[in-house]
Amino acid sequence: MTEKIVLNMITQRAIEEGQAMEKGKTTPEYFEACSIVEMNPEDMKKLGIWKNTNVRVTSEAGSVVVKAIEPTQYCPPGLAHIRQGVWANQVVPPRTQSTGVPQYSGFPVTIEPAVNEKIKSALELVQGAVGLWKGGNS
Amino acid sequence: MPKLITQVGCPYCGSSCDDIEVLVSEDGKRILETRNACVIGNEIFHHVSSPDRPKKPRMRQPDGSTKEVSYDEAVDFTARTLIKAKKPLIYGFGSTNCEGMSAVARVAEKAGAVLDNCASICHGPSFLAIFDNGYPSCTLGEVKNRADVIVFWGCNPMHAHPRHTSRYSIFPRGFFTNKGQMHRTIISIDPRETDTAKLADYHFMLKQGHDYDLFDAFRTVLRGHDIPAEVAGCKREMILEAAEKMRNARFVMIFFGMGCTHTDGRNHNVDIAISLTRDLNSHTKASIMAMRGHYNIAGPGQVWSWQFGFPYCIDLSKGTHAHMNPGETSSIDLAMRDEVDCFVNVGTDAGAHFPIEAIRHLKKHPFITVDPNICMASEIADLHVPVRVVGVEEPGVVYRMDNVPIQFKKVIDGPEGVPSDEEFFDHVYTRMCELTQTEPTWLPVKAHAQVSTFAEN
Numbered sequence: 001m002t003e004k005i006v007l008n009m010i011t012q013r014a015i016e017e018g019q020a021m022e023k024g025k026t027t028p029e030y031f032e033a034c035s036i037v038e039m040n041p042e043d044m045k046k047l048g049i050w051k052n053t054n055v056r057v058t059s060e061a062g063s064v065v066v067k068a069i070e071p072t073q074y075c076p077p078g079l080a081h082i083r084q085g086v087w088a089n090q091v092v093p094p095r096t097q098s099t100g101v102p103q104y105s106g107f108p109v110t111i112e113p114a115v116n117e118k119i120k121s122a123l124e125l126v127q128g129a130v131g132l133w134k135g136g137n138s
Numbered sequence: 139m140p141k142l143i144t145q146v147g148c149p150y151c152g153s154s155c156d157d158i159e160v161l162v163s164e165d166g167k168r169i170l171e172t173r174n175a176c177v178i179g180n181e182i183f184h185h186v187s188s189p190d191r192p193k194k195p196r197m198r199q200p201d202g203s204t205k206e207v208s209y210d211e212a213v214d215f216t217a218r219t220l221i222k223a224k225k226p227l228i229y230g231f232g233s234t235n236c237e238g239m240s241a242v243a244r245v246a247e248k249a250g251a252v253l254d255n256c257a258s259i260c261h262g263p264s265f266l267a268i269f270d271n272g273y274p275s276c277t278l279g280e281v282k283n284r285a286d287v288i289v290f291w292g293c294n295p296m297h298a299h300p301r302h303t304s305r306y307s308i309f310p311r312g313f314f315t316n317k318g319q320m321h322r323t324i325i326s327i328d329p330r331e332t333d334t335a336k337l338a339d340y341h342f343m344l345k346q347g348h349d350y351d352l353f354d355a356f357r358t359v360l361r362g363h364d365i366p367a368e369v370a371g372c373k374r375e376m377i378l379e380a381a382e383k384m385r386n387a388r389f390v391m392i393f394f395g396m397g398c399t400h401t402d403g404r405n406h407n408v409d410i411a412i413s414l415t416r417d418l419n420s421h422t423k424a425s426i427m428a429m430r431g432h433y434n435i436a437g438p439g440q441v442w443s444w445q446f447g448f449p450y451c452i453d454l455s456k457g458t459h460a461h462m463n464p465g466e467t468s469s470i471d472l473a474m475r476d477e478v479d480c481f482v483n484v485g486t487d488a489g490a491h492f493p494i495e496a497i498r499h500l501k502k503h504p505f506i507t508v509d510p511n512i513c514m515a516s517e518i519a520d521l522h523v524p525v526r527v528v529g530v531e532e533p534g535v536v537y538r539m540d541n542v543p544i545q546f547k548k549v550i551d552g553p554e555g556v557p558s559d560e561e562f563f564d565h566v567y568t569r570m571c572e573l574t575q576t577e578p579t580w581l582p583v584k585a586h587a588q589v590s591t592f593a594e595n
Contacts, residue, residue, distance in 0.1 A: 008346055008347075010329070010330075010346060010400075010401075011400075012294070012396060012397075012400075013294070013297055013298040013431075014297050015296070015297040015300060018150070018151075018178040018298070019177050019178050019181050022150070022178055022181040022182050022185055023181055023185060024185070024188075024190070024511065024512060025487065025490055025512070025513050026512060026517075061493060061494075061495060062494060062495070071330070073294075073330050073331060073332045073333055073335075074330060074331035075330050076329070076330070076343065079329055079330070079346055081330065084491065085490055085491070086489075089491065089492065089493050089494050090494050092493040093493065094470055094473075094474050094492075094493040094495050096465065096468065096470055096471055097402075097404050098464070098471075099262055099266060099404045099464055100258045100259065100263075100451060100468025100469065100470055100471060101258070101259055101260070101262050101263055101399060101400060101404060101468075102259060102470055102492075102493050102496075103400075103401075103402075104259075104396065104400035105346070105347075105396070105401040106346055106347040106400075106401040106402050122490070122514060123514075123517060125494070126489050126490070126494070126497065126514045126517065126518060127518055129494050129497060130497065130501040130518050132202055132517075132518055134202060
């Protein structure tokens with residue numbers, strides 16, 4: 001058991017995310033679908049957490065608390081996946097290799113248990129980033 | 139009696155399905171049922187009648203709250219903001235029709251703006267590779283009728299294009315592929331065992347980010363050379379076997395997605411995919427296609443190439459000519475370098491889909507969102523302008539992922555007083571001409587159509 005684990009992160013689409021997004025990004029469905037990180041059970045074991053535990057994911061660009069779940073589509077050890085959307089984009093590095101496209105897939109992240117931390121809502125993350133969040137920290 | 143409308147287009151993914159059936163209430167105002175659509179398409183059709191949908195523009199107040207304003211005020215604010223800005227960025231267009239895109243392009247030219255679309259964070263690298271290496275592509279109809287080896291490289295249509303496999307690529311029975319799935323060999327290349335990979339005969343679970351190596355291995359084998367025992371985490375025997383399948387196919391189809399363009403290598407991954415397609419054509423017929431994400435994201439590439447000569451990242455701020463140089467004139471790079479002083483988000487949600495740091499930069503300046511729904515970009519905007527939903531309340535031309543234009547229908551009336559993207563931006567253009575006391579250099583499409591009909595007669 002270690003306190004931290006470094007994984008390779010990819011952020012891509014999922015049908016659950018697509019459906020929830022069309023229902024609305026402020027809905028509980030969108031929160032459920034996107035505020036998660038999928039990682040291999042072996043990596044969870046290394047990190048000393050059970051599935052469905054909150055973890056803090058940190059990259060060169062930022063940090064976000066999400067729930068670690070077992071992959072809905074098999075993810076090998078060493079690879080982690082956050083579905084594209086608000087939570088993923090808190091950690092996606094904006095570097096583009098001069099092509100215009102940020103590094104949405106294939107960037108290192110550190111994952112650590114964050115059992116007592118709360119997952120922020122989409123609105124809190126985005127409005128909070130630009131100083132418009134009025135809802136407090138709950 | 140409710141009315142059944144058939145052959146309706148679906149405004150979600152790049153498959154642009156045009157076989158949806160929608161049951162509409164007798165007064166033509168409500169959607170009761172959809173048939174044939176996937177779960178996501180179904181959600182879009184039903185969401186239009188959601189009571190939470192905004193029907194008036196909302197302006198941000200100094201205290202951070204929002205206040206409803208009239209459409210005239212919204213037009214005036216947008217026009218004035220664009221005139222005042224030295225270099226505005228107008229971005230989006232994942233979800234609107236070609237008519238709306240050309241209307242926004244007229245505004246962009248007037249404003250000396252940078253005009254960019256979602257390809258900029260999606261298939262932009264594919265454009266770069268296509269400029270360099272060509273695009274030996276075909277239509278989805280040809281895929282359905284001819285292709286017997288299908289390669290899904292870095293794409294997961296079971297999730298991102300839910301009906302793609304049943305309409306075009308894996309299951310349908312075509313003219314020369316009359317046994318459907320039985321007739322096809324499916325190859326999936328993905329670092330995860332996705333739901334598409336589960337349908338494949340060969341799944342290459344490559345090491346993430348090593349796409350170029352694996353493409354190169356396939357090219358090497360097809361040119362008759364040997365490869366190492368393992369490439370990108372995939373066994374030589376499996377590569378040889380799949381290469382043999384490709385060589386002996388009657389028609390190989392390569393679909394590629396974000397797995398190639400979002401990761402290290404970017405355009406180089408697509409470049410070598412195109413080279414592989416070219417190599418395959420010395421053995422059999424082969425074709426390649428980008429899995430475009432939205433139902434009309436191929437549209438701006440078509441419309442703006444016709445208007446300005448470039449598909450995306452178009453810098454019109456020079457006033458004399460259009461300039462395109464992704465990396466310099468692309469939305470994320472412009473935002474990160476603080477080179478734009480106004481942001482207009484049209485038919486997309488940059489708030490949710492840009493890296494958050496880019497949003498922080500853009501939000502230092504006026505931020506306008508034109509989109510039918512509440513989204514992240516609308517909730518941080520200084521002005522949010524709701525518009526009609528294309529494909530549901532507004533007809534128009536859309537380009538499917540294979541660049542085939544399709545006329546989408548309107549199935550119900552939009553909320554009263556809510557304009558389409560095209561109408562809103564035509565008003566902005568007129569207002570900009572009034573404010574700057576200049577003559578319009580473009581006619582709105584509808585006026586243009588009337589003038590040309592008149593001239594013909």
